[in-house]
Amino acid sequence: xxxxxxxxxxxxxxxxxxxxxxxxxxxxxxxxxxxxxxxxxxxxxxxxxxxxxxxxxxxxxxxxxxxxxxxxxxxxxxxxxxxxxxxxxxxxxxxxxxxxxxxxxxxxxxxxxxxxxxxxxxxxxxxxxxxxxxxxxxxxxxxxxxxxxxxxxxxxxxxxxxxxxxxxxxxxxxxxxxxxxxxxxxxxxxxxxxxxxxxxxxxxxxxxxxxxxxxxxxxxxxxxxxxxxxxxxxxxxxxxxxxxxxxxxxxx
Amino acid sequence: xxxxxxxxxxxxxxxxxxxxxxxxxxxxxxxxxxxxxxxxxxxxxxxxxxxxxxxxxxxxxxxxxxxxxxxxxxxxxxxxxxxxxxxxxxxxxxxxxxxxxxxxxxxxxxxxxxxxxxxxxxxxxxxxxxxxxxxxxxxxxxxxxxxxxxxxxxxxxxxxxxxxxxxxxxxxxxxxxxxxxxxxxxxxxxxxxxxxxxxxxxxxxxxxxxxxxxxxxxxxxxxxxxxxxxxxxxxxxxxxxxxxxxxxxxxx
DNA sequence: ACGAAAATTCCGAAAAACGGAACAGGATGG
DNA sequence: CCATCCTGTTCCGTTTTTCGGAATTTTCGT
Numbered sequence: 001x002x003x004x005x006x007x008x009x010x011x012x013x014x015x016x017x018x019x020x021x022x023x024x025x026x027x028x029x030x031x032x033x034x035x036x037x038x039x040x041x042x043x044x045x046x047x048x049x050x051x052x053x054x055x056x057x058x059x060x061x062x063x064x065x066x067x068x069x070x071x072x073x074x075x076x077x078x079x080x081x082x083x084x085x086x087x088x089x090x091x092x093x094x095x096x097x098x099x100x101x102x103x104x105x106x107x108x109x110x111x112x113x114x115x116x117x118x119x120x121x122x123x124x125x126x127x128x129x130x131x132x133x134x135x136x137x138x139x140x141x142x143x144x145x146x147x148x149x150x151x152x153x154x155x156x157x158x159x160x161x162x163x164x165x166x167x168x169x170x171x172x173x174x175x176x177x178x179x180x181x182x183x184x185x186x187x188x189x190x191x192x193x194x195x196x197x198x199x200x201x202x203x204x205x206x207x208x209x210x211x212x213x214x215x216x217x218x219x220x221x222x223x224x225x226x227x228x229x230x231x232x233x234x235x236x237x238x239x240x241x242x243x244x245x246x247x248x249x250x251x252x
Numbered sequence: 253x254x255x256x257x258x259x260x261x262x263x264x265x266x267x268x269x270x271x272x273x274x275x276x277x278x279x280x281x282x283x284x285x286x287x288x289x290x291x292x293x294x295x296x297x298x299x300x301x302x303x304x305x306x307x308x309x310x311x312x313x314x315x316x317x318x319x320x321x322x323x324x325x326x327x328x329x330x331x332x333x334x335x336x337x338x339x340x341x342x343x344x345x346x347x348x349x350x351x352x353x354x355x356x357x358x359x360x361x362x363x364x365x366x367x368x369x370x371x372x373x374x375x376x377x378x379x380x381x382x383x384x385x386x387x388x389x390x391x392x393x394x395x396x397x398x399x400x401x402x403x404x405x406x407x408x409x410x411x412x413x414x415x416x417x418x419x420x421x422x423x424x425x426x427x428x429x430x431x432x433x434x435x436x437x438x439x440x441x442x443x444x445x446x447x448x449x450x451x452x453x454x455x456x457x458x459x460x461x462x463x464x465x466x467x468x469x470x471x472x473x474x475x476x477x478x479x480x481x482x483x484x485x486x487x488x489x490x491x492x493x494x495x496x497x498x499x500x501x502x503x504x
Numbered sequence: 505a506c507g508a509a510a511a512t513t514c515c516g517a518a519a520a521a522c523g524g525a526a527c528a529g530g531a532t533g534g
Numbered sequence: 535c536c537a538t539c540c541t542g543t544t545c546c547g548t549t550t551t552t553c554g555g556a557a558t559t560t561t562c563g564t
Contacts, residue, residue: 004302006551007259007521011302018326023333027541036523041543050256050263054334057356057365057469057503058459060542064332072324074270078316080308104328107335151331158340158498209326216325251321258520259552279510288554293512312511312561461531 010043014052014068019210021148023061069106076104076113084250089116089219092243096236098223102205102247104216105143108134108155113217135159135175136168138190138202139218144175145182146204146215152179167193187237189230190222199225201233203240205247216251219244262295266304266320275313334366336502341368341471344495348488350475351375354457354499356468357395360386360407365469374476376450387411387427388420390442390454391470396427397434398456398467404431417448439489441482442474451477453485455492457499468503471496 004012016032017024026044030037044062047053051067076082085102093100093116101115109131134140134155144152161171169175182188190200202220206213219240223233256264268284269276278296282289296314299305303319337354345352345368353367361383369375386392386407396404413423421427434440442452454472458465471492475485 006298008262008298008302008304010260011263011304015323015326018323018330020330025541026543030541037542038523038525038544039521042521042523046258046260050260052260052263054365056333057354057457058461059356059358063334064327064330066332066334068327069332069335071267071270072327074267075316075320075324076328078270078272079274080315081318081321104325105331106328107331107339109339147331154333154336154501155331157501158336160343207322207325209322209329214326214329216329251318251325277510278512282510289511290513290554290556291552294552294554 010046013040013043014047016210017053017062018064018068021150023056023063025061029062081250082114085247086114086116088243088246088250089114092219092221092239093118095239095243096221098221098228098236100219100221100240100243103137103139103202103218103220105134105140105147106131108159110134110137110140110143110218132194133159133162135161136164136190136193137220138188138200139220141175141179141182141190142188142202142204142218143215145179145188164194165192165196167191169193187240189233191230192225197225198222199228199230199233201230201236201240203237203244205244207248207251217247219247262298265292265295266299269305269314270316270320275308275315277313281314333502337499338366338368340495340498340502341366344471344473344491345370347491347495348473350473350480350488352471352473352492352495353378355389355391355454355470355472357386357392357399357470358383360411362386362389362392362395362470370475372479374479376447376474376476384446385411385414387413388416388442388445389472390440390452391472393427393431393434393442394440394454394456394470395467397431397440416446417444419443419445421445439493441485443482444477449477450474451480451482451485453482453488453492455489455496457496457503459500459503469499471499 013029016029026037026040030040044053048055048062051065053062053068054065055061056063089100089102097118099116099118102113103110104113112130132140134144144155156172156175159172161169163170169178186204188202192199200220200222202218204215205217205219207216208214209216221233221236221240265281268281278289278292282292296305300307303317305314305320306317307313308315341352341354349370351368351370353364355362355364364378364380364382367378367380369377384392386396396407408424408427413421415422421430438456440454444451452472452474454470456467457469457471459468460466461468473485473488473492
């Protein structure tokens with residue numbers, strides 16, 4: 001696990017903080033490893049100085065800083081590996097016959113990492129940065145369903161529930177009820193909740209972070225409801241789930 | 253850009269490789285910086301050894317390796333609390349129509365931990381991490397007002413009361429008098445006390461520490477006095493206070 | 505096969521990381 | 535309210551890396 005050598009050893013701390021559910025205190029980090037406290041303190045200070053971590057407002061904890069998010073996006077959009085993912089995405093688009101996209105959650109929104117259009121010959125439209133609110137997208141609801149409850153509460157508490165269509169979930173209760181169902185089903189639907197006429201089916205891409213499996217990304221298929229009803233879409237579920245497993249494999 | 257210090261300096265290479273369209277050769281990386289080749293080679297080897305980079309199939313170039321992708325997903329799926337705070341800040345800026353910032357007190361100064369600019373052509377650009385003396389900012393006076401008396405005395409005793417404008421509070425008595433008022437009002441104003449032409453309204457972000465509620469951060473709105481008088485600013489008080497309540501949730 | 509450019513290895517000097525011990529400061533419990 | 539404990543921070547002599555110019559090997563273009 002901590003096979004980082006030399007000057008990069010502080011990076012193991014970044015990994016551990018990223019794997020934690022709550023921002024960590026120095027003491028918590030000290031408890032989980034045999035690194036002496038002064039060394040830990042020095043490493044954390046270095047990471048803070050580098051802008052990768054920052055102290056939480058109360059000054060006692062360490063949390064992921066913007067520069068780390070930037071780095072993460074840069075890594076994800078980098079070639080060879082992004083190309084691998086893009087190929088897998090293309091294959092699943094071919095298999096299901098509809099456009100697909102890959103998303104991650106960022107703040108209270110869902111960000112597109114990659115997307116392949118069904119009707120077009122392959123074109124690498126990196127809509128990196130396209131963002132959709134979490135309450136009206138299949139991916140977003142899926143992330144909410146699969147994240148630890150504490151985080152979900154923190155996100156849901158501050159949502160504004162902007163309406164986009166007649167079907168957009170209108171309030172906290174409706175969202176939480178659907179999220180409960182989604183958690184059991186392991187997939188999420190968007191029934192024209194963001195764009196009228198557009199339906200969407202999302203499945204999770206799981207990865208072990210720390211010791212527990214986490215939904216790190218979502219693979220979603222979207223189609224005009226005129227071409228595919230929600231029931232018809234569900235027929236594609238196995239294909240999507242297999243593709244999601246393959247995508248998870250590219251992270252090994 | 254390359255403000256990474258000490259043992260983390262090799263990380264700048266990871267950032268640069270991630271930012272490149274194509275996998276990089278050592279020579280390309282050498283051309284873009286003044287790091288000697290042997291050092292570059294050593295750093296790259298360290299990153300490869302850590303599993304963050306790998307050599308491309310032709311053995312000549314360096315590209316992102318699986319562990320870096322894992323790290324990236326871990327960072328993004330650990331939704332930074334900072335992102336939630338930033339979202340909330342964006343919303344309150346939208347609501348009040350002026351720039352807002354979030355500050356904490358650090359020593360005898362106030363530090364900006366986040367900031368969102370309003371969409372006005374005329375605006376003052378502060379940046380994250382900027383620090384302002386406690387006696388001439390709305391946030392600072394607010395912190396002083398809401399902290400335990402013993403601590404306030406300790407801080408005030410050592411203040412130097414540097415003057416920035418004609419309105420800057422000039423001495424201990426003036427400051428303590430205003431602080432007494434602020435403690436009752438639960439909000440603080442800065443009437444051009446730091447920058448001429450700039451007024452500011454701050455409200456507390458409260459959080460229970462131990463058993464007593466503490467002002468752990470301040471949410472402040474600032475505007476050119478030419479656009480908003482102090483009275484007009486006070487109309488935004490309820491919006492700010494509600495946002496402050498929401499922000500308290502993101503501070504755990 | 506030859507020359508040029510890139511990549512890699514060497515190694516002594518220089519710099520930094522290391523971590524035990526001591527210290528500070530706030531929370532906790534009596 | 536004060537004593538106590540626990541967390542976080544600083545100190546500093548020792549140890550361990552890192553640094554990078556020069557030399558050496560490998561690769562590539564012609």
